[in-house]
Amino acid sequence: DSFIEILNTSCQIQRPAAGFYIWLKTNIDDIAFASRLYESQNVVVLPGSLLARDAHGTNPGKNHVRIALVAQKHECDEAAERIKTFIDAGFV
DSSP, X not given: OHHHHHHTTTSOOOOOSSSSEEEEEOSSOHHHHHHHHHHHHOOOOXXXXXXXXXXXXXXXXXXXXXXXXXXXXXXXXXXXXXXXHHHHTTOO
């Protein structure tokens, strides 16, 4: 809940019905987003297009990144703050 609360003002993000993965919609290519986020904030996310394959000319993971909330709560919240800084600074 706190992870989503931190990011809620900077991007479109929804609480999953279950599980510990967050799917974040990006306004740029998901691979570029993940690469730039890592370079500037040292946060690793997985480009969604790498988790799916093209079907009928579209990839359902395109322009999304998957964030796994597997670390301790304080580390996840720090990652959310870094992602927020990244988005708010216009790196995307």
